[in-house]
Amino acid sequence: MxxxxxxxxxxxxxxxxxxxxxxxxxxxxxxxxxxxxxxxxxxxxxxxxxxxxxxxxxxxxxxxxxxxxxxxxxxxxxxxxxxxxxxxxxxxxxxxxxxxxxxxxxxxxxxxxxxxxxxxxxxxxxxxxxxxxxxxxxxxxxxxxxxxxxxxxxxxxxxxxxxxxxxxxxxxxxxxxxxxxxxxxxxxxxxPAVDRSCAIPLPAAQSDLTALLVSLRQIPLSPLAMEALNPALAACAGLPPAQMLLVRVGGSHPAVAQAVEALARHPHTTEIPSSAWPVLSASEPADAMSVRYSVRPSQWPSLWITVCAASDASARVHGTPSRGVVRVVGPAETQHRVQQAVAPLGAVEIAEPAGRGVxxxxxxxxxxxxxxxxxxxxxxxxxxxxxxxxx
Ligand SMILES: Cc1cc2nc3c(=O)[nH]c(=O)nc-3n(C[C@H](O)[C@H](O)[C@H](O)COP(=O)(O)OP(=O)(O)OC[C@H]3O[C@@H](n4cnc5c(N)ncnc54)[C@H](O)[C@@H]3O)c2cc1C
The missing domain is CATH 3.30.465.10 (Uridine Diphospho-n-acetylenolpyruvylglucosamine Reductase; domain 3)
Known part of the structure; x- marks a missing residue:
C-alpha cells in the first residue's frame, strides 16, 4: 500500500x-x-x-x-x-x-x-x-x-x-x-472603467528626453504605467522599430479622454491597443538572461541613453522612468558591454533570475x-x- x-x-x-x-x-x-x-x-x-x-x-x-x-x-x-x-x-x-x-x-x-x-x-x-x-x-x-x-x-x-x-x-x-x-x-x-494607451517616440538627446518626462507629469491623470522600449522591443509590441514610450491611462471616461488628448499633443503620438501590454510581456524568451539597473528617477534619462548606446540591436531594453529602472534582456556579451558602460553612473545592478543574493x-x-x-x-x-x- x-x-x-x-x-x-x-x-x-x-x-x-x-x-x-x-x-x-x-x-x-x-x-x-x-x-x-x-x-x-x-x-x-x-x-x-x-x-x-x-x-x-x-x-x-x-x-x-x-x-x-x-x-x-x-x-x-x-x-x-x-x-x-x-x-x-x-x-x-x-x-x-x-x-x-x-x-x-x-x-x-x-x-x-x-x-x-x-x-x-x-x-x-x-x-x-x-x-x-x-x-x-x-x-x-x-x-x-x-x-x-x-x-x-x-x-x-x-x-x-x-x-x-x-x-x-x-x-x-x-x-x-x-x-x-x-x-x-x-x-x-x-x-478602471476605461483603459487606453499611447506610444510616443522618444527623443535622442538627453535634454529633450528630460523635457518630455517633465511635460508628461502635467497631464491631468497619473498614468497607470509608463514604459520606455528600445527599437527591438517596440517591434515585439507591433510598433515601428524606434525608441518609444508607452503610456497607459485608466479611469473614468472623461478623465481618460482628457489625458489621451493631452498625450496626443506630443508630436507623432499614436494610440495603441491595450493588448500591446500582454503581447510585450509574453514576448520575453523563456531562457532570457536579464540585468536590471536602477538609479534615482532624476538620473533615469542618462541611464537609458547609456544602456541603449551600449546594447546591440537584437537586445531588448526597457525602462520605467518613475522607478529609475532600466532592464536589459540579452546574451552575456551584451550584458558585459552594458555593465562596463553603466559603471560610472553608480547604478544598483541586479542580475535576474535572482541568484546571487546580496x-x-x-x-x-x-x-x-x-x-x-x-x-x-x-x-x-x-x-x-x-x-x-x-x-
Ligand atoms: C521568460 C520569462 C522571463 C521572466 N523574467 C523575469 C524577470 O526578469 N524579472 C521578474 O521579476 N520576473 C520575470 N519573469 C516573471 C515570471 O513571469 C513570474 O515570476 C511568473 O509568475 C512565474 O510563474 P511560474 O509559475 O511559471 O514560475 P516558475 O518558473 O515555476 O518558478 C519561478 C521561481 O519561483 C519559485 N517558486 C515557484 N513557486 C513557488 C512557491 N509556491 N513557493 C516558493 N517558490 C516558488 C521557483 O523555485 C523559481 O525560483 C519572467 C517570466 C518569464 C516567462
Missing part, C-alpha cells in the same frame, strides 16, 4: 532537471512529502515552470511541482481580497476577478500562465508596479511550509492585519529559499545567511538560489 508521501509523488524523465518529480495536490501531501524525505534530500520548487532560466538551473534531488496545488479558496469582492493556492495562475485570477470589475494588478514579464506563488516568491514586477504597487504591497497573508515540513501562516485575509514582525514581506522575494508558499491572500483593485555589502550578506540558517539550515529548498552562504 502507498504511504501518504508516495501518493504525492511520481517519477518522470525530465531533461536537465532532477528525475524525481513530486506534484502534490494538497498542502497535506506536501507536508507528508517533506517530513517523509530524508533530512538531506534537496528540492527544486516549481510553479508552472514558465521562467525556465530560473527553475532549470537549480540543482536538487527532486522537483516539487506546485501547479496542481491550485484554485481560488476565498474571494470577497466587497473587501477586495482574494485567497488562492500557490499554483493558481495569474490568468485564472484575472478571469475570476474581471467578472466583478476587479483585478490583481501584477503584470510580471512572461506569460499569464505563471503562478501566484512564483510571482510572490520572486517578487516579479511589470510596468504597473510603478503606480499600483509591488508584490509585497499586494500580499496580505501567506501560508507556507518550511524545509522540515512545518506549516506556518503570516499576515491574514484582511487589509489591516499586521501586528509584530511582518513575515509576509520577508517571504515575498525570498525565491522559495525560506519556505514553500502554499496559499496567499492578495489585495485587489477596482478595474553581494558587495558583507553585513547584509551575513544577515541573509543567518536568516536562511533559521528557516532552512540544511539548504534543502532551492539550493544555489540567492547566496546559500556556502560558496
Amino acid at each position: 502507498m504511504t501518504r508521501a508516495e501518493r504525492g509523488a511520481r517519477i518522470i524523465e525530465s531533461g536537465g532537471g532532477p528525475a524525481v518529480h513530486h506534484a502534490p495536490s494538497t498542502e497535506r501531501e506536501l507536508i507528508d512529502l517533506l517530513q517523509g524525505a530524508g533530512p538531506h534530500v534537496t528540492f527544486r520548487i516549481r510553479g508552472a515552470g514558465t521562467w525556465a532560466s530560473v527553475t532549470e538551473r537549480i540543482r536538487a534531488d527532486a522537483t516539487l511541482d506546485l501547479s496542481r496545488l491550485s484554485g481560488i479558496t476565498e474571494y470577497v469582492p466587497g473587501d477586495l481580497t482574494l485567497t488562492a493556492r500557490a499554483g493558481t495562475t495569474l490568468a485564472d485570477i484575472a478571469e475570476a476577478t474581471r467578472a466583478n470589475g476587479q483585478w490583481l494588478p501584477l503584470d510580471p514579464w512572461g506569460a499569464p500562465t505563471g503562478t501566484l506563488g512564483a510571482t510572490l516568491a520572486t517578487a516579479s514586477t511589470g510596468p504597473l508596479a510603478a503606480t499600483l504597487g509591488l508584490p509585497r504591497d499586494a500580499a496580505l497573508g501567506l501560508s507556507l511550509v518550511d524545509a522540515a515540513g512545518v506549516r506556518t501562516t503570516a499576515g491574514g485575509r484582511v487589509v489591516k492585519n499586521v501586528a509584530g514582525f511582518d513575515l509576509v514581506r520577508l517571504q515575498v522575494g525570498a525565491c522559495g529559499t525560506l519556505g514553500i508558499l502554499t496559499e496567499a491572500t492578495v489585495r485587489l483593485r477596482p478595474l 553581494t558587495g555589502v558583507p553585513a547584509l550578506a551575513e544577515l541573509g545567511r543567518r536568516v536562511r540558517d533559521a528557516f532552512d539550515p540544511q539548504r534543502r529548498l532551492n539550493p544555489g538560489v540567492m547566496d546559500d552562504g556556502r560558496s
